[in-house]
Amino acid sequence: MNIAASLADAIGRHDRRALAQAITLVESGLKEHQSQARELLAALPAPAQPALRIGITGPPGAGKSTFIETLGGHLIDRGHSVAVLTVDPSSVVSGGSILGDKTRMPTLSANEKAFVRPSPSSGTEGGVGRFTREAIAVCEAAGFDRVIVETVGVGQSELRAASMTDVFVLLLVPGSGDELQGIKRGVMELADLILVNKADGQLAQTANRTVSEYAAATGFLQARTADWKVPVLAMSALRDIGVVDVLEQMEKFFVHVTKSGLLSSRRESQASEALMQALHEGLLDRFLRNEKNADEVERVRREVAMGRLTPGLAARALIDQFT
Ligand SMILES: Nc1nc2c(ncn2[C@@H]2O[C@H](COP(=O)(O)OP(=O)(O)OP(=O)(O)O)[C@@H](O)[C@H]2O)c(=O)[nH]1
Ligand SMILES: [Mg+2]
Known part of the structure; x- marks a missing residue:
């Protein structure tokens, strides 16, 4: 069994050490951990x-x-x-x-x-x-x-x-x-x-x-x-x-x-908002992880700070350049 599956299994048995390990995994910024975390979350027992x-x-x-x-x-x-x-x-x-x-x-x-x-x-x-x-x-x-x-x-x-x-x-x-x-x-x-x-x-x-x-x-x-x-x-x-x-x-x-049904409707809208937020953050992360993009953003940021470009236009230009 791989790490994610065995952790999920142990969590289902209410194993506290597995729980602590799993939280460390989902909170980790390492790419390798993130894919394990995704697997883990999918494998968690209801x-x-x-x-x-x-x-x-x-x-x-x-x-x-x-x-x-x-x-x-x-x-x-x-x-x-x-x-x-x-x-x-x-x-x-x-x-x-x-x-x-x-x-x-x-x-x-x-x-x-x-x-x-x-x-x-x-x-x-x-x-x-x-x-x-x-x-x-x-x-x-x-x-x-x-x-x-x-x-x-x-x-x-x-x-x-x-x-x-x-x-x-x-x-x-x-x-x-x-x-x-x-x-x-x-x-x-x-x-x-x-x-x-x-x-x-x-x-x-x-x-x-x-x-x-x-x-x-x-x-x-x-x-x-x-x-x-x-x-x-x-x-x-x-x-x-x-x-x-x-x-x-x-x-x-x-x-x-x-x-009143508010609990489930609130959870539904919270989940879809979380999806959008995660998308925003994930896309930005990936965008900035590329050194060339990060340099270009830094250059444009200075232009914006000096008032030579408006933030909205600058962002659009950056996005057009890279997609
Ligand atoms: N008199 C009194 N003191 C309290 C009460 N609740 C908390 N304290 C004291 O207030 C201080 C701060 O308590 P915490 O529970 O650490 O407060 P907190 O809001 O979690 O603090 P942070 O996490 O640092 O923001 C401690 O010295 C507590 O003993 C209370 O009901 N009465
Ligand atoms: Mg506290």
């Missing part, structure tokens, strides 16, 4: 049930990992198995991310019903990698019925995370308005659930005020999901206060989108 994919975003330090640790514990208590794909932001600086988030989710990382996978964020926009969608599929095939994607709420990563998850959760901290939290309006519009974390100790009262403010603000927004009023809840991930209520809202959301 999941017993589709996983609920939970996207979690929020400003750095808001408590996303702590929340996942607590939420994951409750999910496991209820009979679920939980895979976590996360990017340790410190890895942007250090280049390595193997310990960071695992140490922030010690209980979950040690639980046999959980799988915590920090991914290096190099070469990606603030966290969610190009192949996170594939990594999710591998986790599903390995039998995890809840897959959580943690992303730092800066840059484009939240858009990307929202485009590959079923429920999207925005985690905030008490006190400041969204400008101060560094959260863009657009991100609020992506959220199916807004949580104000750290509602404990001295911050408890401020948290309640923040909840009212955001609840009022969401009233003016177009909700992402039809017939779903975005709940805004205070909680403490650290003290495990209100996390069960959050879990219940999440399950309620899952029932709503399943019954």
Whole structure:
């Protein structure tokens, strides 16, 4: 059996080492690995049930990992198995991310019903990698019925995370308005659930005020999901206060989108968008891998920068030249 087939086989038997290896393979930039990854994805066993994919975003330090640790514990208590794909932001600086988030989710990382996978964020926009969608599929095939994607709420990563998850959760901290939290309006519009974390100790009262403010603000927004009023809840991930209520809202959301058919229609449109995005990126990659093309692009880029060419015309000329 070749590597891809034996990995797929082992994943079907819920072999965790195979799962880790498979994710490394799908995330690899090496051409040889990419063709193996394609084979692997095609050979993956169909999941017993589709996983609920939970996207979690929020400003750095808001408590996303702590929340996942607590939420994951409750999910496991209820009979679920939980895979976590996360990017340790410190890895942007250090280049390595193997310990960071695992140490922030010690209980979950040690639980046999959980799988915590920090991914290096190099070469990606603030966290969610190009192949996170594939990594999710591998986790599903390995039998995890809840897959959580943690992303730092800066840059484009939240858009990307929202485009590959079923429920999207925005985690905030008490006190400041969204400008101060560094959260863009657009991100609020992506959220199916807004949580104000750290509602404990001295911050408890401020948290309640923040909840009212955001609840009022969401009233003016177009909700992402039809017939779903975005709940805004205070909680403490650290003290495990209100996390069960959050879990219940999440399950309620899952029932709503399943019954209304929104879940499958959303997944269909997400998949076709992902195809187009992968095509864009893949074609550009291949185009630029050719040295002559890369040089020509660089030359034209300078012309465009100096205002001698408009970007649109320059791109068209480049494409005409090479196709
Ligand atoms: N008081 C209080 N502190 C919390 C709570 N949740 C998280 N923290 C603390 O906030 C800090 C950051 O928590 P993380 O869970 O690492 O936050 P994060 O959003 O995952 O951070 P990044 O991944 O670095 O963006 C830690 O020191 C936590 O102990 C909470 O509910 N209450
Ligand atoms: Mg974190």
